[in-house]
Amino acid sequence: MNKKEKWPLSPSLESTQHASIKKQYSLFIDGEWVKPSSGVYFPSINPADESHLASIAHANEKDVHLAVQAARKAFPLWSKLPASERAKYIFRIARIMQEKARELAVIETLDGGKPIRESRDIDVPLACNHFFYYAGWADKLAYAFPNRTVEPLGVAAQIIPWNFPLLMAAWKIAPALATGNTVVLKPAESTSLTALKLAEIIEEAGLPKGVVNIITGFGDTGAAMVNHPDVNKIAFTGSTHVGKIIQKAIAGSSKKATLELGGKSANIIFDDAPIDQAVEGIVNGIFFNQGHVCCAGSRLFVQENVAEKVIRKLKLRLKSLYVGNPLDKNTDIGAINSKEQLETIESYIAIGKKEGAEIYQPTCNIPKKGYYCPPTLFINVAQSHRIVQEEIFGPVLTIQTFRTVDEVIQKANNTPYGLAAGVWTDKGSRIFNLTTKLKAGVVWANTYNKFDPTSPFGGYKESGYGREGGVHGLSAYVKLS
Amino acid sequence: MKRIEILKTYKIYIGGQFPRTESGRYYTVNNSEGKAHANVCLCSRKDVRNAVVAARKAQGAWAERSAFNRGQILYRIAEMFEGRKIQFIDELTQQGQTKKAAQAEVNMAIERLVYYAGWCDKYNQILSSVNPVSSSHFNFSSCEPMGVVGIIPDQQSPLLGLISLLAPVIAGGNTAIVLASVDYPLCAVTFAEVLHASDVPGGVVNILTGALQETAPTLSSHMDVNALVTSNLGNEVNTPLQVAAVDNLKRYFDYKQDWNNSSAQGLHFIGDLQEIKTTWHPIEQIGGATSSY
Numbered sequence: 096m097n098k099k100e101k102w103p104l105s106p107s108l109e110s111t112q113h114a115s116i117k118k119q120y121s122l123f124i125d126g127e128w129v130k131p132s133s134g135v136y137f138p139s140i141n142p143a144d145e146s147h148l149a150s151i152a153h154a155n156e157k158d159v160h161l162a163v164q165a166a167r168k169a170f171p172l173w174s175k176l177p178a179s180e181r182a183k184y185i186f187r188i189a190r191i192m193q194e195k196a197r198e199l200a201v202i203e204t205l206d207g208g209k210p211i212r213e214s215r216d217i218d219v220p221l222a223c224n225h226f227f228y229y230a231g232w233a234d235k236l237a238y239a240f241p242n243r244t245v246e247p248l249g250v251a252a253q254i255i256p257w258n259f260p261l262l263m264a265a266w267k268i269a270p271a272l273a274t275g276n277t278v279v280l281k282p283a284e285s286t287s288l289t290a291l292k293l294a295e296i297i298e299e300a301g302l303p304k305g306v307v308n309i310i311t312g313f314g315d316t317g318a319a320m321v322n323h324p325d326v327n328k329i330a331f332t333g334s335t336h337v338g339k340i341i342q343k344a345i346a347g348s349s350k351k352a353t354l355e356l357g358g359k360s361a362n363i364i365f366d367d368a369p370i371d372q373a374v375e376g377i378v379n380g381i382f383f384n385q386g387h388v389c390c391a392g393s394r395l396f397v398q399e400n401v402a403e404k405v406i407r408k409l410k411l412r413l414k415s416l417y418v419g420n421p422l423d424k425n426t427d428i429g430a431i432n433s434k435e436q437l438e439t440i441e442s443y444i445a446i447g448k449k450e451g452a453e454i455y456q457p458t459c460n461i462p463k464k465g466y467y468c469p470p471t472l473f474i475n476v477a478q479s480h481r482i483v484q485e486e487i488f489g490p491v492l493t494i495q496t497f498r499t500v501d502e503v504i505q506k507a508n509n510t511p512y513g514l515a516a517g518v519w520t521d522k523g524s525r526i527f528n529l530t531t532k533l534k535a536g537v538v539w540a541n542t543y544n545k546f547d548p549t550s551p552f553g554g555y556k557e558s559g560y561g562r563e564g565g566v567h568g569l570s571a572y573v574k575l576s
Numbered sequence: 577m578k579r580i581e582i583l584k585t586y587k588i589y590i591g592g593q594f595p596r597t598e599s600g601r602y603y604t605v606n607n608s609e610g611k612a613h614a615n616v617c618l619c620s621r622k623d624v625r626n627a628v629v630a631a632r633k634a635q636g637a638w639a640e641r642s643a644f645n646r647g648q649i650l651y652r653i654a655e656m657f658e659g660r661k662i663q664f665i666d667e668l669t670q671q672g673q674t675k676k677a678a679q680a681e682v683n684m685a686i687e688r689l690v691y692y693a694g695w696c697d698k699y700n701q702i703l704s705s706v707n708p709v710s711s712s713h714f715n716f717s718s719c720e721p722m723g724v725v726g727i728i729p730d731q732q733s734p735l736l737g738l739i740s741l742l743a744p745v746i747a748g749g750n751t752a753i754v755l756a757s758v759d760y761p762l763c764a765v766t767f768a769e770v771l772h773a774s775d776v777p778g779g780v781v782n783i784l785t786g787a788l789q790e791t792a793p794t795l796s797s798h799m800d801v802n803a804l805v806t807s808n809l810g811n812e813v814n815t816p817l818q819v820a821a822v823d824n825l826k827r828y829f830d831y832k833q834d835w836n837n838s839s840a841q842g843l844h845f846i847g848d849l850q851e852i853k854t855t856w857h858p859i860e861q862i863g864g865a866t867s868s869y
Contacts (some may be wrong), residue, residue, distance in 0.1 A: 197849050224710070241702075242842075242843075243844070264685055291789065335825075338825070339822050339823070339825065342822045342825065343819050343822050346815055346818035346819045346822065347811055347815030347818060347819075354825070356825075412664060453841065511824065526857070530853075530855050531720075535851060535853070536851065536852065536854065537853070537854045537855075537856070538853065538854070538855045538856070539854065539855075539856045540855065540857045541857060541858055542713065542856055542857070542858050545709075545711060545856050547707065547709035547710055547711065547715065549707040549709055549715075550707045550715050550717070550856070551705075551706055551707070551717045551854050552853055552854065553852070555722075555851050556802070556824070556825065557824060557825045560825065560827055562717075562852050564706050565705060565717060565854075566705055567705070567717060567852050575844065
């Protein structure tokens with residue numbers, strides 16, 4: 096065989112036959128599937144090929160009110176249930192999710208465009224484990240808050256984004272239930288399906304009616320949830336812009352909130368780092384889930400004396416990334432979640448070029464239909480460039496260089512965000528110097544984008560407040576006295 | 577003949593110095609008999625901004641002091657305070673308190689400082705965790721101070737209310753800008769003198785006097801303040817401050833507490849002003865050795 100001839104990849108498609116998606120989904124309120132009072136349904140689109148997956152109900156203010164009422168009605172019973180019994184319900188949810196894991200993964204990929212490898216190996220197992228982890232907390236809360244009386248807050252309104260639809264639902268619902276709250280959850284409009292499958296699982300698990308209500312819709316639905324007077328707690332994951340609107344809306348009220356917002360996280364490579372591993376870490380940091388990750392390592396800082404080498408290796412690695420059908424197990428970078436998001440990313444790429452940065456994109460065979468964006472590097476960027484300052488939420492990496500530790504700490508912290516950071520070096524004392532001085536809620540040293548139910552996640556500064564995961568994640572849902 | 581008293585000029589405390597307000601303005605505080613007692617600084621928005629700059633400058637070094645050292649310094653504040661008890665009791669009574677109530681408040685304020693001094697090198701042990709993640713990583717979460725904290729204490733509890741909010745803030749490695757009680761500002765200024773004599777580095781605590789409607793909005797909307805702590809201000813004052821604090825997503829805590837209560841203290845007052853940082857590092861997994869021997 097001619098050495099220059101490329102070996103084509105054989106497609107290895109995950110089957111969709113086992114995934115059952117209804118033609119139309121109503122709202123899950125008070126344990127029943129009810130039609131939206133507006134009568135309006137909107138389409139859920141597969142971003143990989145723009146095909147229609149299902150019709151989703153658009154909940155309005157009336158529906159939100161019904162859902163909050165149902166949650167309020169269920170609260171006394173649920174919160175007074177012996178904690179060990181509450182735990183058993185949550186364990187059940189975890190188990191049924193595990194049983195249906197493959198189906199959930201396929202639907203997640205169909206609905207959101209993420210590579211099946213990621214939904215199968217990361218999103219869905221983490222979501223199941225999150226329920227399993229918090230189930231066990233339900234009857235052990237006194238150990239989490241020594242010397243304090245622990246009470247649930249009441250009705251939690253939870254609004255989640257489209258980048259990790261099922262996982263975010265798990266992050267929100269599991270700790271809320273474990274601490275005795277009842278829930279009204281709204282998934283993002285472009286990715287409602289796995290949350291609705293979760294509603295079916297919750298139904299199957301036999302949870303008392305109204306403990307979990309799942310309603311679908313757009314920003315207006317979310318606003319009605321935030322502004323509902325009978326809601327005690329708002330949990331929101333999404334943009335910093337919307338987070339601030341929510342925070343203003345609840346100012347002066349007794350509503351408690353936790354906000355997981357945007358980021359522009361630094362990934363820092365020192366000259367003594369294992370370069371090949373670091374390159375993998377850079378790729379995983381920014382191209383995981385098409386870069387639709389609030390903690391994505393979107394600002395790369397490379398020490399000047401190895402910059403040329405790192406960039407050369409990174410470009411080479413980008414050439415081998417497979418962009419395409421998310422259901423293909425070969426795929427590294429799947430579909431951009433929606434047309435709007437693709438437009439946002441493309442507009443930032445245009446801005447980057449206009450600002451004078453040097454762009455690198457490997458040539459890749461992008462499917463004709465669907466929303467795709469090749470992995471993109473911007474080299475020779477300045478701290479003041481918009482592509483360095485603003486969250487793009489796509490597979491776009493900016494690369495800057497530095498000489499000294501102090502310089503890179505200052506540059507890395509020079510952002511209103513503070514969600515995550517990465518540090519790559521072989522020197523232990525330097526790791527701890529950086530991890531203590533970087534203003535970020537999560538710091539990955541010699542790794543990136545790792546998540547676990549036991550590991551608290553959340554930001555500093557304008558990346559929001561509160562933590563999800565671990566013992567610290569319980570605080571978001573309890574009243575202590 | 578009655579001795580002519582030496583009256584004190586009440587100043588403000590910024591960056592370890594005692595200037596008067598940059599604005600040159602004052603307001604008069606009367607004593608319990610309604611007579612002019614002191615011309616206190618009517619601080620400006622510029623004073624607030626100067627105080628924030630001083631607090632930010634001092635914050636890194638204060639947070640990097642050893643926890644043990646911060647504990648010693650907080651204890652030193654209590655020691656210095658103890659020696660000047662009479663002055664504080666005098667001031668409180670001049671501002672209308674009964675002698676007995678003043679004595680109780682001063683004693684409680686000192687106990688509270690000692691209580692938080694003891695927490696400095698302990699809270700992180702209680703609030704931290706090592707997280708047993710499923711992958712081969714060492715993962716831990718620990719506290720880090722939020723940074724620069726604005727404090728607007730209970731207006732009716734000018735000494736104890738102030739110390740109850742301030743002590744947990746600085747025990748946790750934050751630096752502070754305090755807006756003293758408008759009607760009863762004297763103790764706050766005298767407390768600054770105690771701080772100054774207690775090895776508290778300049779800028780760690782900054783204390784301003786003046787009108788809240790002028791200073792509080794500047795503090796709550798300042799983009800370089802990380803958190804705001806208030807107590808018993810009432811919704812009318814609180815809500816606009818809370819709205820202004822959203823611009824840089826300040827953490828906001830409003831404590832409804834009777835600070836005279838001996839239980840109005842605790843670990844959570846420190847924990848509220850801490851960020852939790854989680855750090856991951858891979859654990860090498862090569863070779864066949866296990867940890868059984």
